[in-house]
Amino acid sequence: MIARPDATVVRDFLARARRRVALVASVEGAAAGFVAVFLVSVVAIAARGAWSTGLSLTVAVVLVLLCGVARTVERRTRAPRVSVLVERRDPKCRNLLITADELTSRTSTPAIAAVSNDYVQGVVLREAARLVSTLDPSALFPVRNALIALLAGAGLWATTLAVGQRATQRTAAQRGVGGPAMPTINSIDVVVTPPSYSGQKTRTLHDPVRIEALTGSQIRLTVHARAKTVAIETLKGRDSLAISQSEMFTGNLVADADGYVAIDPAADGRTGNRRLIGLSVFPDLPPRARITAPGKDLFLRDAHQPIDVAIEANDDIGVASLRLHYTKVSGSGERFTFVEGDVPITISRTDARTWTARTHWSLEGLGLTPGDMIVYRALVTDRRPGSTPSESDSFIAEIIAPGGVAAPGFAVDPDQERYAVSQQMVILKTERLQAQRSALSAEDFANASSEIAIEQRKVRAEFVFMMGGEVADAPNPDAAITDLNEEAEAEGESDLAAGRMQNQGRIALMRAIRFMSRAATSLTVADLPPALTQERAALAQLEQAFSRSRILLRALNEREKLDLSRRLTGSLTDVTRDTHPTVEAEADARSAELRKSLSAIAAVAAQRTFASDASTAVSTAGANVLRIDPSNKALQDVAASLSAAATAIERNRTNDARKDLERGVTGLAGVLRSNLFDAPPAARSLESDRLGGALRDAVRGRSPR
DSSP states (O other): OOOOHHHHHHHHHHHHHHHHHHHHHHHHHHHHHHHHHHHHHHHHHHHHSOOOHHHHHHHHHHHHHHHHHHHHHHHHHHSOOHHHHHHHHOGGGTTHHHHHHHHHSSSOOHHHHTOOOHHHHHHHHHHHHHHHTTOOHHHHSOOHHHHHHHHHHHHHHHHHHHHHHHHHHHHHHHHOTTSOOOOEEEEEEEEEEOOGGGOOOOEEEESOSEEEEETTOEEEEEEEEESSEEEEEETTEEEEOEEEETTEEEEEEEOOSSEEEEEEEEETTEEOOOEEEEEEEEOOOOOEEEEEESOSOEEESSTTSOEEEEEEEEOSSOEEEEEEEEEEEEOSTTOOEEEEEEEOOEEEEEETTEEEEEEEEOOGGGTOOTTOEEEEEEEEEESSTTOOOEEOOOEEEEEOOTTOSOOTTOOOOGGGGTTTTSHHHHHHHHHHHHHTGGGSOHHHHHHHHHHHHHHHHHHHHHHHHHTTSOSOSSOOTTSOTTOOOHHHHHHTHHHHHTTGGGOHHHHHHHHHHHHHHHHHHHHHTTOHHHHHHHHHHHHHHHHHHHTSSSOOOOOOOOOOOOOGGGTTOSOOTTOOOOOOOOOOOOOOHHHHHHHHHHHHHHHHHTOSSOOTTHHHHHHHHHHHHHHHOTTOHHHHHHHHHHHHHHHHHHTTOHHHHHHHHHHHHHHHHHHHHHTSOOOOOOOOOHHHHHHHHHHHHHHHHHSOO
C-alpha cells in the first residue's frame, strides 16, 4: 500500500463514502421492516379482529432491526466497491478514482501492479486527491428518499396500530365495558384413535368443522380457551371437560352414532360463543360370504359323488376367519337327528379384506343313507371383537331315496317340510343354549331363551291348527293333560257320533300341545332344565301320535251362501248415511323443526350489524339442524356453513359471515323444498277451451290450402 499524503486523502474520502452508503442501506432496510410490520398487522386484524399494541411494538422493533441489518450486510457483500459507485454517480471521474482506489488498496490487480513508475503513481494520486476534494459523499448518496420511505412505512404501521386499538376496544365493548372479559375458545385439537382391530392410524385435527370416525373410535378433545369451565354437548346430553392446565381443557368421546359436538366456554356466570363441530360415524359393515360353486341344491344318487365348493368372502376392514359349516339331517317325521361339523377348506388371501376358499368335499365319511340331507353354508367373521359370524346362502345336497323324485311338472308342497325342523330342532337349540350359559351374559341368555320360546309357540300353533283349533291359545299350565275345551267338544258331537274321535293319536297330540305350552312358559323365564323336560315329553307324545295308523285331518267348514229369497226385504226407516270423523293431516315434525331453524337463521342474517349474541344464535341453530337428522348429508353441509358463520361473526369478519349464512339458508331451503309435494296443475276452464278452439278454426280458415 502506498503511503503518500495524496493517498491518505483518497482513502479518507472513500471511507466517508462507504459509511454514507451503509447509512442509506440501513434506512432502506428499516423502511422495509415497517412495511413488513404493516402487512403482518393487516393479516392479524383480519384474522383475529384485534391487535395488541404491545405485540405490535415488539414485532415492529424486531422486523425493523432485522431488515436494516440484512440490507446493510447485503450492500456490503453484493454491491460493487464504493469507488465504482462514485464513478457511476459522477461520470467526470473517468475511472481516475477507481485507479487510485486500486493503487491505495492492499491488493491490486495485475494491470495496476504493472504501474511501477513512481512518477506515474504520484500523478494519478495527485489528480485523484484534487478530484475528491470537489466531491461530497452526502450529495453523491443522498438519504432523503430512504428517509421518505422510512416515514411512509412508519405511518402505515401507526395506522394499523390505531385500527387494531379500535378493534380491540370494539370487542371489549361487545363483551361488556368494565366487566370481566367474555370467555372465548382459542383453538380446538382433536385426536381420533380408531379401534385397534381396524389397523387404521391415529389422526390429529386442528379446529375441525366435522369429525369423521369409525364406530368405536376414541375421540380426545383438547380445548384451548380463556374460560374457567368448558361444557360439551352431544346428542346424548351435556358434560364438562376437565381442566388439565391453565386455559386447556380435555375430554374423551366414543364415536357410536352421527351427531355433533357443541363446546361452550363459561366464566363468572357468563357463557361465550359456542363452537359447533359435526360428527359423522361410519359403521363397521358385517362381512359377506358367498358360495360360488356349485351355487345350487344338489340331488345325489349316493354318497360317493364328491362336491367341489368355492367360497368368496370380503369385509370393509379385514376378514378374520372363514369356515364351511354343514348340518347332516337324518330320519323322518319327528324322529329327525341333526349332526353338525366343519369341512376342511384351503384359503387364499388376496389381501386382508378379500379371501377365497376351495375344497374337494367327499361325503363318504358322513355315513349318509338314502333320504339323508346335508345343509351347508359359509361362515365368515371380521376382526371386530365379539362379532357374530355372517352366513352365506345355504344349499343342500340330498341323497335321493327310492321314489323320492317328483314327477315332471309337479312341485313338492312346501308344507311337507314344515315339521322337519320342529320340536326336535327346538330341543337341539335349547340344549345348545344350556351348554353356552356360562359364556353369555344374563341379558343375552334371557333374550336367546325368549327366541326359543317363540319358536316353541310356533310349533305348538301348527299342531293346534291340525287339531281344529279347539285348544285354547293360552291354556292354563296347571290344567290336567286330558282336560279339553268343553265348548269345542260340544260343537264336535257330530264327529264323536261318527266315531272319528276314537283315534288315540288325537289324545297324544293334545298331550304334546300341553307339554309345549309348559315348555314355552319355562323358556320365557329362562328356566331351561324344566323346559327341556317338557320339550322331550312333547316329542315323545308326538312320536306316539304319528305312530298311529289313522290320519289326522282338520274338518273344513261349509262355505255360507246368500239367501236370495231375502233380497230387497225389510224396513228402510232406520237406514242413514254413515258418517265418519274428519281425519286431520299429521303435522310433519321434521319440517316444522327445520322451519324454526330457518327462521332463526334468517333473523340473524337480517341484522345490519350483528348483535353480541348472534354467534351463539347461529351455532345453536346449527346444532338444532344436526339434532333433527345427524346422518343427512345436506343437513351436515348446512351445519358446517352455520358453524363457519358463527366463527366469522365472533372474529368480526362480517362479509365472510354473511356468505356462510347465505349458503346455510340456501341449503336448508333446498332440504325443505324437497319435502314439499308438487302443486296440482291449474284446471283449464271451459270458456278458455272454447276461445282457443275458435282461434284455431279462424287461423285454419285463413291459411292457404
